[in-house]
Amino acid sequence: MAKSVSDFVRVASINDIPEGKMKKVVAGSQQVLVVNVKGKYYAIGNVCTHLGGPLDKGILEGHEVECPLHRSHFDVTTGQVKRGPATRPELVYDVKIESGAILVRPKQ
Numbered sequence: 001m002a003k004s005v006s007d008f009v010r011v012a013s014i015n016d017i018p019e020g021k022m023k024k025v026v027a028g029s030q031q032v033l034v035v036n037v038k039g040k041y042y043a044i045g046n047v048c049t050h051l052g053g054p055l056d057k058g059i060l061e062g063h064e065v066e067c068p069l070h071r072s073h074f075d076v077t078t079g080q081v082k083r084g085p086a087t088r089p090e091l092v093y094d095v096k097i098e099s100g101a102i103l104v105r106p107k108q
C-alpha cells in the first residue's frame with residue numbers, strides 16, 4: 001500500500017535548516033523544499049513546475065526561490081509563480097515543529 005502523505009511526516013530537524021537556508025526532503029513519494037525564512041519554516045514542492053528543475057539547487061532570496069534551470073521564481077510562502085517561464089504554482093505544504101523536528105503535510 002502506498003504510504004499516505006495526507007498526515008504530517010517528520011522530514012528534518014530544525015538544526016538542519018538554519019535561517020535563510022533551504023533543504024530538499026522527501027515526504028512519502030514527493031520531493032519537498034523546506035525553507036527557513038527569518039526563523040519561520042515553509043514548504044513547497046521541490047520540482048519546478050516548468051521542466052522539473054531542482055529548486056533546492058537554486059538560489060533563495062528572501063521568500064523567493066529561483067530555479068537553477070531557467071530562473072523561474074516561486075514564492076515559498078504561497079507556492080505562486082513570481083517570474084516565468086513557469087506558469088503553474090508549486091504544491092504548498094503545512095509545516096509544524098514538534099520537539100525540534102520539522103513535519104510537513106500537503107496543505108488541506
Ligand code: FES
Pocket residue numbers: 048049050051052053067068069070071072084085086
Ligand atoms: S525548469 Fe525551472 S524554470 Fe525551467
